[in-house]
Amino acid sequence: MKYPEVRMRRLRKSKNIEDLVAETTVTSSDLILPLFFDENISVDRPVSSMPGVVNHPLSGYEQVGNAIEESGVKSVMVFGTPKRKDICGTQASAPDGVSQRAIQGLKDNSHLVVIADLCMCEYTDHGHCGIVRNGVVDNDKTLLQYGKIAVSQAEAGADIIAPSGMMDGQVSAIRMALDDANFSDVSIMAYSAKYCSSFYGPFRDAVDSSFKGSRSTYQMQCGNSREAMREIALDIDEGADIIMVKPALPYMDIIREARNRFDNPIAAYQVSGEYAMIQAAAANGWIDGNRAMMESLVSIKRAGADMIITYFAENAARVLR
Numbered sequence: 001m002k003y004p005e006v007r008m009r010r011l012r013k014s015k016n017i018e019d020l021v022a023e024t025t026v027t028s029s030d031l032i033l034p035l036f037f038d039e040n041i042s043v044d045r046p047v048s049s050m051p052g053v054v055n056h057p058l059s060g061y062e063q064v065g066n067a068i069e070e071s072g073v074k075s076v077m078v079f080g081t082p083k084r085k086d087i088c089g090t091q092a093s094a095p096d097g098v099s100q101r102a103i104q105g106l107k108d109n110s111h112l113v114v115i116a117d118l119c120m121c122e123y124t125d126h127g128h129c130g131i132v133r134n135g136v137v138d139n140d141k142t143l144l145q146y147g148k149i150a151v152s153q154a155e156a157g158a159d160i161i162a163p164s165g166m167m168d169g170q171v172s173a174i175r176m177a178l179d180d181a182n183f184s185d186v187s188i189m190a191y192s193a194k195y196c197s198s199f200y201g202p203f204r205d206a207v208d209s210s211f212k213g214s215r216s217t218y219q220m221q222c223g224n225s226r227e228a229m230r231e232i233a234l235d236i237d238e239g240a241d242i243i244m245v246k247p248a249l250p251y252m253d254i255i256r257e258a259r260n261r262f263d264n265p266i267a268a269y270q271v272s273g274e275y276a277m278i279q280a281a282a283a284n285g286w287i288d289g290n291r292a293m294m295e296s297l298v299s300i301k302r303a304g305a306d307m308i309i310t311y312f313a314e315n316a317a318r319v320l321r
């Protein structure tokens, strides 16, 4: 059968019919809001390249948690900027470090699922994601640090540890460290397919990164898709509970391919540059910001993601209400 018997427009006749045949929906339970905490400030500091995003001081957790919960968002991902950065990123695993205090503050004052981003780039003075030796990031030395950081974040109360450094073997190193410390119930969300991307620019603003170089010796090159599948398969083998593709919009084919091949829950990270582009265009009146926000989120889910880490989380949840 074809036209005129078939008329695709019949099922687009009204909003309610459209809702009935909707294949993809986004709910506030799918959204994870990244949160920045900075040990150096005492009041909220806006991130200039990310309109609507602020850096929080290490206080007022109840207020921060309440506002998020009230929007309908149930999960957050914590990033920290320490007072002192050094060559080994020692503050990353400090029991009273910025991410540990923020995690504990949120857990004590809310019912939010708290995901801890685990990396060293916010804590090292050179800005690399691990221990640098002779000018290169030393994979295996870095793994020892990651294990310590994971345990300190679990001790602070993190529900999920999310290693973002793209070191080989990081998932198994963290799984073993957590299990040895009796945190076998803490999950791992692995940044499995993380690309070396220009879209992280505004994030580096947010965490006051001193980074000048390139992460191309550990993050993936943008043209590779089969390599992403190998990364994901390895992480699942090492014990990842949730796998991640990052960034999201420019890498939707990777999300789809991962969905077709693997059964683990898939997270997609709509990164700072993706957020900034939509906000900038909206601020200029070039696009409708709210519609572009929702369209991007629905599209990421349609590609195959189960959950989305997005700076739009709170806003989108309010629109969904």
Ligand code: PBG
Pocket (backbone or CB within 6 Å): 117, 118, 119, 120, 121, 122, 164, 165, 199, 200, 201, 202, 203, 204, 215, 270, 271, 272, 273
């Ligand atoms: C690294 C990390 C980065 C992001 C999340 N974790 C930056 C990087 O790899 O350079 C980027 C997030 C974003 O751009 O929103 N710890």
